[in-house]
Amino acid sequence: MSDCDLLILGGGPAGLTAGLYAARARLHAVLLERMMMGGQIATTETLENYPGFPEPLAGAELGPLFEKQAQQFGLDVRRFQEAAALERHESGFSVALADGSRITARALIAAMGTEWVKLGIPGEDNLRGVGVSYCATCDGAFFRDQEIAVIGGGNSAIEEALFLTKFARRVHVVHRRDTLRAERIVQERAFANDRIAFVWNHVPVAIRGESAVEGLEVRDVNRGETTVLPVTGVFIYIGMRANTALLQGLVAMDDRGFVAAGEDTVTTCPGLFAAGDIRQKPLRQVVTAVSDGAVAAVMAEKYLENLGDE
Ligand code: NAP
Numbered sequence: 001m002s003d004c005d006l007l008i009l010g011g012g013p014a015g016l017t018a019g020l021y022a023a024r025a026r027l028h029a030v031l032l033e034r035m036m037m038g039g040q041i042a043t044t045e046t047l048e049n050y051p052g053f054p055e056p057l058a059g060a061e062l063g064p065l066f067e068k069q070a071q072q073f074g075l076d077v078r079r080f081q082e083a084a085a086l087e088r089h090e091s092g093f094s095v096a097l098a099d100g101s102r103i104t105a106r107a108l109i110a111a112m113g114t115e116w117v118k119l120g121i122p123g124e125d126n127l128r129g130v131g132v133s134y135c136a137t138c139d140g141a142f143f144r145d146q147e148i149a150v151i152g153g154g155n156s157a158i159e160e161a162l163f164l165t166k167f168a169r170r171v172h173v174v175h176r177r178d179t180l181r182a183e184r185i186v187q188e189r190a191f192a193n194d195r196i197a198f199v200w201n202h203v204p205v206a207i208r209g210e211s212a213v214e215g216l217e218v219r220d221v222n223r224g225e226t227t228v229l230p231v232t233g234v235f236i237y238i239g240m241r242a243n244t245a246l247l248q249g250l251v252a253m254d255d256r257g258f259v260a261a262g263e264d265t266v267t268t269c270p271g272l273f274a275a276g277d278i279r280q281k282p283l284r285q286v287v288t289a290v291s292d293g294a295v296a297a298v299m300a301e302k303y304l305e306n307l308g309d310e
Contacts, residue, residue, distance in 0.1 A: 002092050004030045004076070006300050007105035009083050009095075009246070012039020013286045014276025015111035016066035016075075017293030018300075022109075023073035025301045030103065031075055032095070034082035038063020039113045040277070041286060043137045045163050050286050059137075062286070086246045088269060106307065107300045110247055110259070110267075111275040111293065114240035114284075117256075119151065123207030124236070131213025132234050136160040139233070143168045148233035149216045150174070151204055157237035158182040158190050164235065165195040172229050174199045174218055199229070207234050242278040254280065265296040273299050 006022050008015045011033030022029035036042050044059030071077055082098040092106040116134040118124060124132055133139040140163060148168045150161040153175035159182070161171045173190070178200040180187050190196050201221050208215040208228065215228040242257035251267040251274070252260040259274040261267045267274050275292035277284045 002104040002106045004028045004103070004105045005304055006030070006107050006109065006297075007032070007093060007095060007103060008109045008111060010039065010111035010113055010243075010276070011037040011063075011067070011077070011079065012111060012113050012276060012289065013041065013062075013066060014113075014289040014293040014296070015039070015109065016063075016070050017290040018109045018111060018275055018297040019075035019077070019293075020066070020070040020073060021294050021297030022300065023070060023075040025297065027297075027301060027304065029075055029297075030105070031070075031077045032081040032083055032097070032103075033077070033079045034098075035080070036063070037067045037077070037079065043135050045137045045159075047286065083246055086250065088250060088272070092271060107271045107273070107303055109265075109273045109275055109293075109296045109300055110244070110251075110278060111289075111296070112243040112246070112278055114242050114277045116236065117239045117241050119204055119236055119238060121204055121206055123209065123213075127207055127209055127213050127234075130211060131209065131232055132207060132236070134236055136163050136235055139235075140164050140167050143233045145169050146232045147172070147230055148235065149199075149204075149229055149231045150235045150237060152237040152239070153177065153180040153182060154237065154239065155182045155186060157235075158186045160235060160237055161196055162186070162189055162193060165193055168195065168233070171196050172199050172216075172231060173197070174202050174204060174216070174229075176203050176221060177201065204234070240277065240284075244278050247272075247274075263295065265292055265299055271300075271303055273303075 005027040006029040008031040041059035046056040085096040093108045149172045202218040206217040244257040258280045261274040265273040273296040275296040276289040
């Protein structure tokens with residue numbers, strides 16, 4: 001006999017929406033979140049493209065709303081609970097938690113989200129927290145009136161660069177090509193902002209400094225020359241990797257940990273569904289994450305119905 005019908009790993013938009021739908025289907029569903037609810041949106045300054053909210057919405061506000069709604073229907077939400085290991089048994093899944101306890105479930109929805117990819121250059125690890133950051137919302141205010149660098153040309157890099165202009169005197173966006181990957185509307189805002197300076201066709205090679213960031217060494221990808229940008233902060237946004245180490249060996253995934261699962265969220269492991277940013281998909285947004293969560297819950301419900309009372 002399992003502890004619950006459905007175990008949901010991850011308290012971001014995908015996991016919490018899965019929980020809402022599962023609770024409304026009257027499944028006994030438990031959601032585990034290792035930190036605070038909301039996932040990536042918890043550290044996103046504002047959301048402008050989540051439908052239904054025409055005014056800019058603070059990311060930190062949306063997570064608690066998802067949670068409240070799911071709890072109203074009976075979702076059992078457990079925060080600061082980190083899954084350390086996952087096993088598949090004949091009757092379902094068994095998760096060992098970091099605190100030594102264990103929880104079993106007949107079906108499982110994996111919605112653990114992503115983490116930032118690292119540059120892997122000297123200074124990145126030892127200067128983290130003293131100038132190197134992956135979170136503008138958390139650390140931006142420390143750089144008031146300073147010169148800083150943002151690495152990357154995607155939505156994250158450009159949106160965060162724009163946010164950082166609230167504090168920094170100058171934001172150097174270092175990008176390895178001469179065109180951005182970010183959405184057009186975001187690009188237009190960045191080009192119109194005179195606090196942002198683009199450093200095209202350059203890649204970072206080292207972050208300088210002993211106990212604080214004193215400069216960023218960048219290399220021109222065409223000429224090979226290196227120069228040093230006089231910055232005191234480096235914000236790195238070069239993409240994401242899925243938090244799916246727990247699923248290694250259980251489901252098919254690619255080399256960045258993104259799980260092979262279609263729109264139906266069905267993975268190669270029976271009873272295990274993948275929702276949100278961890279799934280291979282063309283668009284990682286809150287709106288696609290909540291969609292995955294709803295679909296995964298319905299698929300899990302059908303899977304459990306087919307299992308019957310065995
Ligand atoms: P991303 O779209 O994968 O962009 C990563 C950026 O970093 C790219 O410009 C890439 O350059 C660059 N890059 C990758 N590896 C690098 C390296 N080793 N050195 C230097 N530069 C490197 O990642 P993201 O911006 O974090 O976005 C992830 C997903 O979340 C996307 O699907 C994005 O649309 C979504 N997102 C959406 C929003 C929104 O809609 N408001 C906000 C944030 C994120 P290249 O362009 O040359 O590949």
